[in-house]
Amino acid sequence: MVRNKLDVLIPEDRIQARVRELGAEIRATLGDVPITCICVLKGSFIFMADLVRAIGGDVRCEFLGVSSYHGGTKSTGVVRITQDLRSPIEGRHCLVVEDIIDTGLTLHYLYRMLQMRSPATLHTCTLLDKPVHREVEFKCDFVGFQIPDEFVVGYGLDLGEYYRNLPYIAVYHP
Ligand code: 5GP
Numbered sequence: 678m679v680r681n682k683l684d685v686l687i688p689e690d691r692i693q694a695r696v697r698e699l700g701a702e703i704r705a706t707l708g709d710v711p712i713t714c715i716c717v718l719k720g721s722f723i724f725m726a727d728l729v730r731a732i733g734g735d736v737r738c739e740f741l742g743v744s745s746y747h748g749g750t751k752s753t754g755v756v757r758i759t760q761d762l763r764s765p766i767e768g769r770h771c772l773v774v775e776d777i778i779d780t781g782l783t784l785h786y787l788y789r790m791l792q793m794r795s796p797a798t799l800h801t802c803t804l805l806d807k808p809v810h811r812e813v814e815f816k817c818d819f820v821g822f823q824i825p826d827e828f829v830v831g832y833g834l835d836l837g838e839y840y841r842n843l844p845y846i847a848v849y850h851p
Pocket of ligand 1: 784828829836
């Protein structure tokens, strides 16, 4: 594995501090209700694991398999559901947990799909927001960090399935 193509963008301690803040913000906004956190696989699995512990109180975890990149560094704009939720979300307070918003197509599509299942409330949270390539307007409720126009890896985000296990976010230079 070649590591010298990576430049640290957000170090581990800043991620952890921001995740704790997001957890508190989410709990304060939604109040003392059970929250169904929907992890958008695979990129959000590490963020989700830290975030649910930061939210505290009653939390349920669900997983939604989505594929939009097919291994490259450019968005195809095609959203494919590879694994659906195991339980109905009707009447539940739901939070979609995403790793990064780039074009906005994935979250926009998922939001409409989940809204049709009649949750009590539906909020969205993303660790990273890369606003430069936005193709659809999407207002995410909770955002960890805004980042510049770079392809990033680490803390769950991959390139060809590698780098997910880095504890920090790094810019990948091809
Ligand atoms: P969007 O549909 O908003 O263009 O892209 C959302 C998905 O694209 C994310 O869930 C993520 O899987 C992927 N993606 C977008 N930008 C990056 C990036 O900089 N690095 C990685 N690893 N994935 C990205």
